[in-house]
Amino acid sequence: MSATGEHEWLHALRNATNATIASLAVVRRALEQGDVQVALTFVAHAEAAGERCRLLLLEERQVAPGDGRESPGESAA
């Protein structure tokens, strides 16, 4: 991955992680307040943002295989 590409990838990963964490913070608050509907909405947001993280990490693995960043289990697979 080029330096620019890696920069953009890291930016996207930071954004996706950030969105996941923020959404889960809302979920926690909503559950504390007994607002299941809001909690479910933001669980869905967290899931979507988590999926973005997964895809970004997968993209990294595919672009730079064998650079030591994938888990031992994935390397063996």
Place this chain on the structure above:
Amino acid sequence: MSTRAFRLLIVDDDQTFAEAAGMLAGQEGFEVARAGTLAQAHRLLRDRRFDLLALDLQLPDGSGLELLEHVDLASQGKIIIVTGNPSIETAMHAVSQPVVDYLVKPLRPDRWIELLRSAQRTQPTANDAQLMRTGLIGRSEPVRRIVATLLRVAPTDAAVLVTGESGTGKELAAQTLHEASGRKGAFVALNCGAVPPDLLASQLFGHERGSFTGASARHIGVFEQAAHGTLFLDEITEMPQHLQVYLLRALETGTITRVGGDEAVATPTRVVSATNRDPLAAIAEGRLREDLFYRLADISVHMPPLRERGEDVVLLARVFIDRLNARYGQRKRLAHSSERVLLRHFWPGNVRELRSAVQRAYLLDNNDAIVVHPSAAQPGILGETETSVVFSVGMTMAEVERRMLLKTLAHYGNDKTAAARALGISVRTVHNHLARIAQDRDNVAA
């Protein structure tokens, strides 16, 4: 001052984060707006003022830094940069702006909440540039808070009631509101206590020709004179009750009817009123209608007395001397020894009293370094009688003792023995106090 929700603008193209961050902020009492692009942010910032701006740097139509270049940051609130793409360049740029924090994503939710609460705790105060835009002279925190409030409220249609002792600058506050409002009409002031009650209706609303004896021509009242501008009604509690009813109606309908006329005239006039009385006490005493008070006081601003403005008194004295120098072509300055005296004086007449004391000293003192003596007689201290003394928080013990001693001596015809007995101190202590007071005066004069 009346409270309203703190306004937060989140500028971030990550909708999921913006929605979640906005949700958390909403639960903290913020009124939240979101923008996903620079263009949207510009539009929102043009129309409204925000207390807090959470700004992502990398946006679809440009860098968030561009927003910092084009927004009048002085009139907006605090800024938090929230970026997923941190760099030394952007961090360096941020520190040159009123940015309160530079956060790198992913950020901890508890840190976000902490920043929101911190922003709510900190009352906005005006910076030096804002102070320069107004006629209010001062650097003290009370003045900064007032200027920040005035500049925030100025562009709105809110009716503002300015309270404060005589001489604290209530009309200046009203002028500041008008000048910062962008209103194209005139600023017109009317002192309701200075116009005979019989003429006040005509002054306010105007009259038609022949409406009463002597009305030889149509007269346009101050409401119409200030159309699209600001009408400042000073001493509002002195307005007769029956006129307060008409004023309330004019404010609620946005129209007036001239005395002797039957045509409703639209008056898009912003009203700023003022009183040196406690408005709630005035309501209780029947001087001010309660319904009118609520209509006049969308926002209430209290002008602090000079004695609560700390070093402002010295700053003001210097400004008055500079103005006199400009007028008389001289180069006088405030004697260093005067500063302590100015700071210790109670200033019952506030800035008006200070201006008068400076002018008196300027004209009578032949030296370049002029010594300002506050007036020995202090008429009009609110609540004082010949047998009572009013003290306020912030007065020094020395001042409290001085005032008590002098008042007691005056009451007993300068009989030191009687005064000492009344005060429960020895005659020698009375003499010692008087010697100290005399010494202080000598120090000032030296």
